[in-house]
Amino acid sequence: MDTDRLIDSLVDDLRPVRRLASPGRRLLRWLAISVPVVGLIVLAMGIRPDLPPMLLEVPFLAEIGFAAATALTAGWAALAAGVPGTPRWRLALPLLPLALWLASFAGHWLMAVKMRHVDALAVLFDPMCVPMIAEIGFVPAAAMAVMIRHGAADGVKPATLWGMLAATALADVGLRMVHGVDAVPTVIIWQFGSVAVFSALGPIALPRLLAPRAALA
Amino acid sequence: MAGEPRGPEFSALMAAAQDGDRRAYGELLRALTPVLRAMARRHWTMARVQDIEDVVQETLLAIHQARHTFDPGRPFLPWAGTILRHRLSDVRRAGQRRGRRETPIVDELPAPAPSAEHATDVPTLSRAISRLPAGQRQAVELLKLKEMSLQEAASESGQSVGALKVAMHRALLRLRQLLGEAE
Numbered sequence: 001m002d003t004d005r006l007i008d009s010l011v012d013d014l015r016p017v018r019r020l021a022s023p024g025r026r027l028l029r030w031l032a033i034s035v036p037v038v039g040l041i042v043l044a045m046g047i048r049p050d051l052p053p054m055l056l057e058v059p060f061l062a063e064i065g066f067a068a069a070t071a072l073t074a075g076w077a078a079l080a081a082g083v084p085g086t087p088r089w090r091l092a093l094p095l096l097p098l099a100l101w102l103a104s105f106a107g108h109w110l111m112a113v114k115m116r117h118v119d120a121l122a123v124l125f126d127p128m129c130v131p132m133i134a135e136i137g138f139v140p141a142a143a144m145a146v147m148i149r150h151g152a153a154d155g156v157k158p159a160t161l162w163g164m165l166a167a168t169a170l171a172d173v174g175l176r177m178v179h180g181v182d183a184v185p186t187v188i189i190w191q192f193g194s195v196a197v198f199s200a201l202g203p204i205a206l207p208r209l210l211a212p213r214a215a216l217a
Numbered sequence: 218m219a220g221e222p223r224g225p226e227f228s229a230l231m232a233a234a235q236d237g238d239r240r241a242y243g244e245l246l247r248a249l250t251p252v253l254r255a256m257a258r259r260h261w262t263m264a265r266v267q268d269i270e271d272v273v274q275e276t277l278l279a280i281h282q283a284r285h286t287f288d289p290g291r292p293f294l295p296w297a298g299t300i301l302r303h304r305l306s307d308v309r310r311a312g313q314r315r316g317r318r319e320t321p322i323v324d325e326l327p328a329p330a331p332s333a334e335h336a337t338d339v340p341t342l343s344r345a346i347s348r349l350p351a352g353q354r355q356a357v358e359l360l361k362l363k364e365m366s367l368q369e370a371a372s373e374s375g376q377s378v379g380a381l382k383v384a385m386h387r388a389l390l391r392l393r394q395l396l397g398e399a400e
Contacts, residue, residue: 006274006386007246010281013379016237017285083286084299152283154303 023079023086026147030075034140034167038174041136045178063108064173066101071169073097078144078163082151094162101169132179137171227293235284246277249297253277256301261309268308271390275304278383311394345395353388356381 020026054060074094080086144163151159227249233241250273257272258264264272279300287296346357359370360381367378374381 003250003270003274003277006277006383007243007250009379009382009386010246010277011239011243011379013281013377013383014234014237014239014242017235019235019288020286022288083288083296084283084303085291085296086299150285152279152286152300154279154283154300 020083020150023076023083026079026150027072027075030079030140030143030147030166033143034170037139038136038170042174042177045132047177048179051177059104059108060176063101063104064176066097066104067169067172067176069097070094070101071166071173074162074169075144075166078159078161078166079147079151081155081159081162082148084152084154091158091162094165098165132175136174137167140170141167227297228287228289228291231284231287231293232289235287235289246280249280250277252294253297253301256298257305260302260305268312272301272305272308274386275308275390276301278387279304281383341396342392345392348395349388349391352376352380352384353391356384357388357392360385 021029048054073096077091077094081091141164144167145160148156148159148163227245230241230245230248234245253273253276254269257269257276261268261272276297280297283300287293346354349357355374356370359365359373360367363370365373367381370376370381371378376384
């Protein structure tokens with residue numbers, strides 16, 4: 001088929017489409033879905049009794065703040081990755097809060113292991129926490145996956161990585177309201193493990209699973 | 218050329234196309250095609266004419282599918298240019314994969330006559346067709362194997378004539394790639 005005939009076919013096939021909202025507006029929608037769900041699950045599980053004094057500790061607040069910043073920037077980057085023409089440096093923005101979050105988490109965890117003489121490996125593979133983590137992280141991850149589908153196909157892989165990171169970080173914020181630091185390594189492994197699986201299977205499965213499609217008006 | 222749409226006009230034409238204006242869409246794609254060709258040549262100076270045309274056609278298809286992601290408040294050409302660069306990488310990678318399997322003598326052979334397409338053995342062709350995505354496979358089956366008209370195929374499949382034409386075009390590109398790999 002020559003290019004002129006292809007253009008005629010595309011023009012014949014034209015249907016009105018609903019424009020994709022800006023990444024910022026879609027991020028607000030994602031938060032509007034995810035934050036209340038995470039909050040309800042936190043309330044249902046019961047807030048940790050030592051939360052009020054913990055909220056006065058700078059390291060705890062810093063860790064929560066970095067996790068929240070990671071959730072926001074990674075959520076924005078995931079949604080912006082599906083918009084062609086978004087500058088690459090903007091898509092790399094989550095790396096800064098992610099580095100700070102992981103550093104604060106690592107320091108906090110090492111301190112807890114040292115002070116409480118907890119077996120680090122037992123902490124890493126605590127199976128009791130997995131259902132809790134799955135509950136907190138599932139809705140943010142699923143909502144993000146649905147939103148990624150509305151972007152352009154070329155951005156699916158970075159969008160998936162950033163989207164799962166955003167869900168991870170938001171789940172961590174909720175988890176820290178329920179659970180002590182000991183659970184955080186498990187949430188990291190569980191959620192980042194899913195990121196690794198998504199990344200490995202991405203070239204095969206994602207184009208079909210998350211195949212973006214134009215939203216007909 | 219005087220009178221050709223510039224950046225802001227591309228944005229306005231695409232905004233109208235998003236609302237379903239076919240005249241604006243045709244004008245946009247026809248004006249955009251030489252711009253895409255020039256961009257592709259700039260990024261891939263050693264490409265053959267057919268490679269550039271493949272990149273342009275793939276870009277037009279991708280623009281069609283991603284048109285809802287364009288924000289009329291933002292410049293059009295960076296948006297289209299990003300899509301073109303992705304398609305350029307795809308076409309180059311496909312070409313490199315084919316190139317690794319071919320020997321130089323192939324370039325010295327005369328171009329096959331159009332009828333030579335029919336010389337591909339039936340099992341290989343059937344396997345290649347079976348590897349197509351469902352929509353493209355259905356287009357090939359209805360239009361080529363059952364030799365239906367576009368209207369008949371549209372009525373049988375429930376797709377528009379335009380969608381069938383696009384699916385057929387993509388199927389032919391994919392089949393060419395698959396049969397190239399099989400040789």
